[in-house]
Amino acid sequence: xTTSDPSQDTPSPSTGRFLKAIYVYEVPxxxxxxxxxxxITVLAVTGYLIGSPLPSTPGEASANFLMxxxxxxHFAAGYVFAIGFLGRLYWAFAGNHHAKQLFRFPFWDGHxxxxxxxxxxxxxxxxxxxxxxxxxxxxxxxxxFWVIGIGSVFMIVTGFALYGEGAGVDSxxxxxxxxxxxxxxxxxxxxxxxxxxxxxILLFVMVHIYAAVREDIMSxxxxxxxxxxxxxxxxxxxxxxxxxxxxxxxxxRRFHAGRKGGAAKTATPHAxxxxx
Ligand code: HEM
Ligand code: HEM
Numbered sequence: 001x002t003t004s005d006p007s008q009d010t011p012s013p014s015t016g017r018f019l020k021a022i023y024v025y026e027v028p029x030x031x032x033x034x035x036x037x038x039x040i041t042v043l044a045v046t047g048y049l050i051g052s053p054l055p056s057t058p059g060e061a062s063a064n065f066l067m068x069x070x071x072x073x074h075f076a077a078g079y080v081f082a083i084g085f086l087g088r089l090y091w092a093f094a095g096n097h098h099a100k101q102l103f104r105f106p107f108w109d110g111h112x113x114x115x116x117x118x119x120x121x122x123x124x125x126x127x128x129x130x131x132x133x134x135x136x137x138x139x140x141x142x143x144x145f146w147v148i149g150i151g152s153v154f155m156i157v158t159g160f161a162l163y164g165e166g167a168g169v170d171s172x173x174x175x176x177x178x179x180x181x182x183x184x185x186x187x188x189x190x191x192x193x194x195x196x197x198x199x200x201i202l203l204f205v206m207v208h209i210y211a212a213v214r215e216d217i218m219s220x221x222x223x224x225x226x227x228x229x230x231x232x233x234x235x236x237x238x239x240x241x242x243x244x245x246x247x248x249x250x251x252x253r254r255f256h257a258g259r260k261g262g263a264a265k266t267a268t269p270h271a272x273x274x275x276x
Contacts, residue, residue: 020237022134024098025230032088033227039081040205043155044198046074051195075163082156098135105145112138115241123211131241132220134232140211147204151197158194162187 025033049070057066092103106112116138121127123139131137136144161180164173165187184190216223222233234240 020234022232023230024096024134024226024232026091026095026099027230028087028091028095029099030227030230032084032091035080036084036088037205039077039084040201042073042077043081044202046070046077047195047198050074051191078156078159078163081152082160085152085156101136101141102144103149104141105149116142130215130219132234132236132238133242134221134240135242137241143204143207147200151201151204155194155197155201158184158190158197161190162194 050067053067057064089103092100115131118127118131119137119139122130135141157177157180160173161177164171164175164177165181167173169178181187181190184193212223212227216225220235220238222231222235226232
């Protein structure tokens with residue numbers, strides 16, 4: 001389908017039914033997503049090698065700087081990760097409604113919890129039909145909030161505390177994060193927790209990529225292409241479960257189809273389709 005004319009709903013070439021295209025993820029969110037994914041990949045590979053160094057390296061010992069390069073790559077990616085996270089946090093305030101989701105945990109919203117369990121059942125193949133979402137589904141939001149929202153802060157704080165040890169007592173890292181190592185006990189404790197944090201993030205990444213590909217195929221909305229183009233398209237004309245989302249600021253409404261608020265309110269009732 002095309003999004004070149006945002007004011008129009010476009011009939012799906014395959015079904016003839018009407019599709020909506022909604023601009024969901026703005027450029028800073030998408031840019032951060034892919035830079036962050038790359039930074040985490042570098043951090044995980046180099047971090048693993050810091051924790052479990054290679055048993056031997058070829059050549060003259062004095063000509064070898066392998067661990068130095070590995071640590072340098074880790075620290076450089078650590079700075080990219082930390083600065084990117086601050087930028088993403090800023091965009092939660094400056095960006096559209098969906099940009100806030102990563103940092104929101106609607107603990108008191110019973111409806112949200114109910115939908116989270118529906119979504120968990122859908123992932124476990126216990127529901128026949130998925131719900132339609134413009135933003136993240138509640139289960140995805142839950143995982144993203146805890147592992148990436150909170151988890152990133154944890155990795156940055158423990159990472160810079162460890163960095164402060166090498167940078168020395170008067171470094172800014174030591175002045176800002178010097179309280180962390182005594183809080184945990186001693187340096188090795190922080191190493192261990194920082195290391196465990198990596199596995200929590202890597203577990204998320206594995207499930208996340210599986211879910212993104214699975215939902216791209218099985219759900220009722222576009223997934224992978226949405227994190228590339230920013231635009232969500234729908235496979236049927238149903239009513240999104242999060243359609244009461246507030247309207248986005250005018251600057252983010254470039255691809256908005258249909259009415260203010262981004263919901264498919266003019267849509268015909270959804271006819272459930274078998275997912276098996
Ligand atoms: C280190 C690797 C990755 C991490 C840590 C990660 C993390 C995240 C986070 C935090 C979000 C929410 C974005 C936001 O609201 O700001 C997200 C969304 C998304 N990610 Fe990733 N991601 C990773 C890799 C990937 C890869 C390789 C793919 C492609 C298969 C992918 C596909 C997506 C998609 C499609 C969404 C949007 C989901 C939706 O439409 O609701 N991610 N990811
Ligand atoms: C997703 C983010 C990150 C991951 C997955 C990660 C992973 C790791 C791992 C697995 C280790 C080895 C721990 C051990 O077993 O001793 C490590 C060490 C370390 N990391 Fe990270 N890290 C991340 C973010 C950061 C950040 C933001 C910084 C800040 C610059 C940082 C700085 C350090 C330092 C200083 C060490 C100790 C190096 C050494 O002792 O030689 N890390 N990291």
